[in-house]
Amino acid sequence: MLVLTGGDATALTEIETCQDLLLDLPEPDLYALARLSHHRSQLKSRNNNIPPTLSSLWATLGQPNRAEQLARSLTDPYWQDQALISVVGVVAAVGDLEHAERLAQSLTDPYWQAQALTRVAEAVAVGGDLEHAKQLARTLTDPFRQAHALIRVVGVVAAVGDLEHAEQLARSLTDPFRQAHALILVAGVVAAAGDREHARRLATEAEQFARSITDPGLQAQELISVVEVVTAAGDREHARRLATEAEQFARSLTDPVQRAEALTSVVGVVAAAGDLEHAEQLVRSLTDPYQRAEALIRVAGAATAAGDLEHAERLVRSLTDPYQRAEALARVVEVVAAAGDREHARRLATEAEQFARSLTDPYWQDQALISVVGVVAAAGDLEHAEQLARSLTDPYQRLQALIRVAGVVAVAGDLEHARRLATNAEQLARTLTGPGLQAEELIRVVGAVAAAGDREHARRLATDAEQLARTLTDPDQRAEELIRVVGAVAAAGDHEHARRLATDAQQIAQTLTMPDQRAEELISVAEAVAAAGDHEHARRLATDAEQLARTFTTPYWPEQTLIRVVGVVAGVGDDEHAEQLARTLTDPEQRAQALVHVARAVGLPRANRLLGEAFALGRF
Structure with a gap:
């Protein structure tokens, strides 16, 4: 039965039917009832160990009936509802709206049913059937839930460009x-x-x-x-x-x-x-x-x-926490340096360093100094930036700081010096324990080596990182590291190899059982593929990640993934869609992050307005 249906729901129903028939007999067969009870317990026990998100995985793989059966096999009512909601989201996203609606209506808890029907209503609205979307939302009897669903529909309809209908629906709310x-x-x-x-x-x-x-x-x-x-x-x-x-x-x-x-x-x-x-x-x-x-x-x-x-500097200096002051001042230094006033930038960088050194905790002092290293280098004082980087006591943080300096030195044109710094960073990376951490840091070094002009060395390092990544047994970690290798290989100039690696990473990502992990890895692959120059593939992956993110049941993680989707979409040239997507995010901080991604892509002068909004919404 498990092979035929993909779950135990049918088997459990048949056991219950048999038990009812046996109990209706004048003399119930206790031995048969005991055996049925034992089998039922075994089925329920094995289903207790099934991750609720496995159901949505089957739906994503194009087997919605198996997904539903598996979800209904879960004996805990809460996790069964969670699994069914995930399946509803995936089934709706792929266009099987009738099945999605039927599943949503089958939920008995009013709260979770409202969540599921809202997702279906959003998918129906995206498909263009606004009337049906409104009808679905209005089937919710609780006024608050109904209004919430209608607002979500308004957001979706506006995002897809049907502004006239979005306005009408917004005005229909009481x-x-x-x-x-x-x-x-x-x-x-x-x-x-x-x-x-x-x-x-x-x-x-x-x-x-x-x-x-x-x-x-x-x-x-x-x-x-x-x-x-x-x-x-x-x-x-x-x-x-x-x-x-x-x-x-x-x-x-x-x-x-x-x-x-x-x-x-x-x-x-x-x-x-x-x-x-x-x-x-x-x-x-x-x-x-x-x-x-x-x-x-x-x-x-x-x-x-x-x-x-001047005003910004004065405000930053009024901060009492040294770490916040150092970090905030470092941001101002970046702007001053970019404006070309290197002398002023150096003075501010020195002040930021003093704030950082006033921290008594070694970890936080090093963290603040890493930021200072970057701005000291940006201000043009490369010798002092290198000294600062080498003064950090933690090897991992020293490695990061050296890579930053190497990058700035390479941009300044001193490729030989940049290579020496990158070699020092490589030596530190190879002393780190654990293949995952070592691969991650070697990948960072690849970027510095490539920037220094030594592409052959960069390719060798990328190959070493790839070999380390492939030794990782955890699929999620292996996918993450391979994705990082994709970017490194692309930076080294081997775009064809980068695309092959991206395909491997995508296949691993598709095997992950947790939707949030899968979405995160897919968008990471999209970022890497975009960096490798394959914008069309990046768009498709970003769309997949977006659809998957909208199936999440928690409010935080989908928006985190969608922020990254915005970055990819904007980066491959579709800045209009990226901005629309950014504005659908409800959390102000997260909407600010997404708008910054769009601002980076569109450039001046349009970026000014977007950055102004971001500053008003979120943290500087």
């Missing part, structure tokens, strides 16, 4: 909070598409809904989101006025933790809107040292993006 939230999603996509006037109109409409929200915390939250969209649409004056109102609502919150979190968010949007002085005043009003530091770093980031480096 709750002001959700109407505002949905319209903000659409406005963000419209702004990304370049239609600033339309984005402003939508933001104004969302603002009106936000003002009718009675809960001060929720009202502040939505007004902050409106400010982000208005800033992206280029209306800084309006953004400042709204930020002032959001601040008032935030200050009215009675819960101190909620008030501090809301004010920290306000700091970001005020800074992004260009009012750095007021943003700094807001920071000073925060009492929690950690939140104050985080908010200051956001303002410093916005000041750096705006070119006000």
